[in-house]
Amino acid sequence: MAERETWTTRVGFIFAAVGSAVGLGNIWSFPFQTGSNGGAAFLVVYLAIVFLFGFPAMLMEFVIGRRSKQNPISAFRELGFGNWSFAGALGVIGSVVTLAFYSVIGGWVLSYIAGSATGAYFGEAGTFFESVSAGPLAVGTHAVFMAVTVAIVAFGVQSGIERATKVMIPAILVLLLGLAVWGFTLDGAAAGYEYYLSPDFQYLSENIATIVPSAVGQAFFTLSLGFSVMIAYASYLGRDDSLPADGGAIVVINTLVALLAGFVVFPVLFAIGVEPGSGGVGTAFVSLAGAFGQLPGGALLGAAFFFVLLLAALSSAISLLETPTSYVVDNYDYSRRTVATGLGAAIFALGVPTALDTGTLGWYNDVVFSFLLPFVVLLFALFVGWVAFDSASEELGMGTSLGGGFVTLWLWWVRVVIPVGIGLTLVLGIQDLLI
Ligand code: PHE
Ligand code: NA
Secondary structure, three states: OOOOOOOOOHHHHHHHHHHHHOOHHHHHHHHHHHHHOOOHHHHHHHHHHHHHHHHHHHHHHHHHHHHHOOOOOHHHHHOOOHHHHHHHHHHHHHHHHHHHHHHHHHHHHHHHHHHHHHOOOOOOHHHHHHHHHOOHHHHHHHHHHHHHHHHHHHOOHHHHHHHHHHHHHHHHHHHHHHHHHHHHHOOOHHHHHHHHHOOOHHHHHHOHHHHHHHHHHHHHHHOOOOOOHHHHHHOOOOOOOOHHHHHHHHHHHHHHHHHHHHHHHHHHHHHOOOOOOOOOHHHHHHHHHHHHOOOOOHHHHHHHHHHHHHHHHHHHHHHHHHHHHHHHHHHOOOOHHHHHHHHHHHHHHHHHHHHHOOOHHHHHHHHHHHHHHHHHHHHHHHHHHHHOHHHHHHHHHOOOOOOHHHHHHHHHHHHHHHHHHHHHHHHHHHHHHHO
16 A cells, blocks of 8 residues: 655645635625624624634544554554544544535635626526525536545545645635735724624523533534545644644634635625625525626626635535545545546535435534534544543643643643533533524
């Protein structure tokens, strides 16, 4: 079997992991969730969850991956606890299912780039959405998006994922920054910022029991946690870099991109007086396209915006495909190219029902977001904190200058605070689903 690849450079790993983190979650879900859940008041809660739960949870996956140097399923066996492999496997299943949905939405984005450039959705944002989001066209764009994802993953860790994300991440940052500056010049800027960030503590406190579980789900999702993805990516790491420093950089960049997205989306919507819909991903496409269709320069700027969205979706999709691919490549004697193609085809098929009827997206949200995700992170925490804690602590201490105090604090955080927090979240989330 060929030797296992590693990232060429530390920065290469950071770009790849940022590529995974920065996705539809940042540019779609985050701004709309913030706007409709109490603005700056929600933001405070959300940021606290990202840094207090997301950051240490990311370190758990990094430690499992780098220590074992194995895919997320074999990792547990490699560390001497083979019967915990089911935890990694659940994450891999989450990746596979997520990619099926993600790729369908990636296909919509392709149609929206074309629709911006040609003006096809101008003045008919609603009918355009219906024609591109469900039906033969949606199946076709889903296929194209998946094919590009497969092509990148087939080239491998260094010449595929690392090389691609090294171009995509700077492009996302520059374009988004440019769009935010343009947003600032629009008539809707002040009203947009107001909607996005004006703190509504009353709303927050009245709805805290439903907001916290969804903020936890959003925080894990946006950081690509609970899908075993960060285990897979960290398994290609060399030993001497600081995991806390890398994780910190990834969390901060992911947060900044999300914040920046709101500074683009809301000025655009308010510039022409469109109400930001809170009805999920479809509403967001319709209202945003409606706005671009009426703004001067909307063809170019709309195309730029949807191009950013495409890059973000693609750099996340490759991590979702890499995760199951790494398992098969590590364990069976097939070439990476064959595996990526085969898995891509199977996951494409899994997404076809969604490309024909978007109703399945609500199901995904309920099951994966509110349940599977926190549950898998909980399993990882129990494993790292109470089962493999010796090697986990030792691994976290390697390459960092933070010292033993940080490692001890992290370990007890993982042992107690994260499980209790997620336990409460799961109870609230399930309660919410049942009512
Ligand atoms: N983090 C991505 C986003 O914010 C979603 C994702 C989750 C990607 C898990 C890969 C793995 O959109
Ligand atoms: Na994200």
